[in-house]
Amino acid sequence: MENPLLHPFAFIYQLIQWVLSNLFSPDPPKPGAKLGRPKIAIIGAGLTGVSAASHCVGHGFDVQIFEAGPRKQLGGIWSRVNNTSGLQIHSIMYRFHPSVTWSGGYPNRQQIVSQITELWKRYGLESKTIFDTPVEKVYKDEKGRWIINDTSNGRFDGIIAAVGTCGDAKMPHMPGMEKFKGEIYHSSDLTGKEAKGKNMIIIGGGASAVEALEFAAHEEAKKTYILARSDKWIIPRNPVVDILLSFNIFGGETPFSWIPETILRKFFYRDLQDLAPTDKGLFTGTPMVNSDVMDKIREGKAEWLRGDIKGFTEEGVKFNLRSKGVPAGGPGREKIIKGDIVVMATGFDRPTLNFLPEDSFVDPYSPPNWYLQTFPPQHVSVCANNCTYVNAIGSVGNWHIGIYTRILLMFLSDPLTRPQTFWMERWIDMTRFVKRFAPTGAFDFFTYLELIWWFMFCIAINPFRWKWAFFVFFGIGHALPKSVVNAEDRIRNGLGVKIGSNYDVGKSF
Ligand SMILES: Cc1cc2nc3c(=O)[nH]c(=O)nc-3n(C[C@H](O)[C@H](O)[C@H](O)COP(=O)(O)OP(=O)(O)OC[C@H]3O[C@@H](n4cnc5c(N)ncnc54)[C@H](O)[C@@H]3O)c2cc1C
Ligand SMILES: NC(=O)c1ccc[n+]([C@@H]2O[C@H](COP(=O)([O-])OP(=O)(O)OC[C@H]3O[C@@H](n4cnc5c(N)ncnc54)[C@H](OP(=O)(O)O)[C@@H]3O)[C@@H](O)[C@H]2O)c1
Ligand SMILES: *[C@@H]1O[C@H](CO)[C@@H](O)[C@H](O)[C@H]1NC(C)=O
Ligand SMILES: *[C@@H]1O[C@H](CO)[C@@H](O)[C@H](O)[C@H]1NC(C)=O
């Protein structure tokens, strides 16, 4: 703990985290404790997979984690990027498990990986994780239990797919690349690279580009050019502002969106309003969170250029500079941008969900158009936790990982709470209807408060789910709904209706 007199804010932050952890973290299972069914297969050992697994075992359910990479990839994407990456949003919005304790507002990569690793150890997940085993397909046996790849891995009642959204680094080939005399790196591969006194060209205008710019400033590069083919919103690195923006419950543009947009233009972009997108509103894409970019541009250390890459030359990049509002590929002025180092901040390939059964991908109910964005309507026992999203404003690794996990546990433990395919599809239709005026697809953009509204609707609509509300939202009060379910089972059995109270025979699905 920090000294409250020297660091009052850090002290208060740690106190809050301590309280949250004590209230909401389920107790780790005792060593040797027998965990019961439903048993969950978790695919991916990134922050989402580890967090979901610790919720499951904390409530007494058994899990098995399958991770494609080796042990050193525990932590997913954060274990694969270099030290030059860190958290852009405030860590209060990145509490991916209630027991996570951040020592400061903006942890670096190593602190994030170590929090994931500690969580994994705390909940005894070491013995429940197998590395170097990519999942290639999942299917059901004749009794409706899930088989992962092949029967040698055992049988499962539910699946949490936690494969994330960032897979391998994307390195698009561009004409003339081999001619370029300088060095070319991906933005995730910058550790130890020399940039002092050099000119740097960053290709791409997303969060990774901003990180590369920070690297350039830190390494004292002479000048940095950011070449972006489309405009994205930048929002300040201020937790209050960021939380307020995620409180737009409509999850899209509204007639009032001009208010935050104008405020951002006037007070944040100020003299650099040319950088703010005019063709799209704030609530249409994931914004970048940064406050230094503009300062670097004002100081003349960096230039943000909008346009299309024509190709590489020996000394730099041939670029078609477009003015504001001209769409990609449109007319502009051609220019050679000279540089010594090119950083490809072009993003990451999206990991595939193709291992799921084919009927999960039938239009118009293909991801992200799933129930609560996460449950394919054909398979309520599959929860694609935090890996179907496209764009969002909200906190990322947070409360919702636990909520999604506990909704799955509720569906698996209590047959009466399970939605039918028909009703899941109607919910998707309804959300599409509600958001029919949004400039993006209904599920292509959402905000955190909208997500919470989805959860509340899910619990409120079905009276059998009411008893689970505390459990789903806070992870507490598990015993009550369980005893009610047992009573319900007895009544049903008494009436001769038999639906899967015994998960081992897997009649539940
Ligand atoms: C450089 C960088 C910086 C970022 N910074 C931020 C930030 O500041 N704030 C923020 O909110 N987000 C940030 N993100 C987004 C980041 O993706 C998420 O915050 C979060 O780490 C995602 O965790 P995850 O567990 O869902 O996925 P991942 O960490 O990607 O983990 C998925 C795991 O699944 C495994 N896997 C995939 N497919 C299979 C398969 N078929 N079988 C078995 N295993 C499989 C992978 O090997 C991987 O280990 C950043 C991303 C990058 C790349
Ligand atoms: N600390 C952080 O907050 C942080 C840091 C890094 C990453 N992330 C997260 O990680 C994810 C990936 O971020 P990212 O910035 O790496 O990727 P990204 O958001 O996909 O951005 C990639 C950028 O490269 C451009 N681009 C891609 N291919 C191109 C090509 N062939 N030619 C020219 N330009 C090209 C894209 O342009 P278009 O937009 O026009 O396609 C975009 O501007 C996001 O979810 C992001 O939020 C977060
Ligand atoms: C990354 O940071 C960690 C911890 O600060 C350090 O041990 C490691 O050597 C660093 N890696 C590189 C390549 O600098
Ligand atoms: C699935 O099968 C592939 C190919 O046979 C194998 O490489 C992988 O390790 C298997 N994964 C699991 C979880 O068994």
Ligand SMILES: *[C@@H]1O[C@H](CO)[C@@H](O)[C@H](O)[C@H]1NC(C)=O
């Ligand atoms: C940096 O990341 C790349 C993968 O993007 C990896 O191959 C390399 O070993 C990492 N370097 C260091 C020093 O960590």
Ligand SMILES: *[C@@H]1O[C@H](CO)[C@@H](O)[C@H](O)[C@H]1NC(C)=O
């Ligand atoms: C999941 O993760 C991504 C980052 O990988 C994040 O931007 C998104 O908001 C997260 N939340 C949900 C509910 O998908």
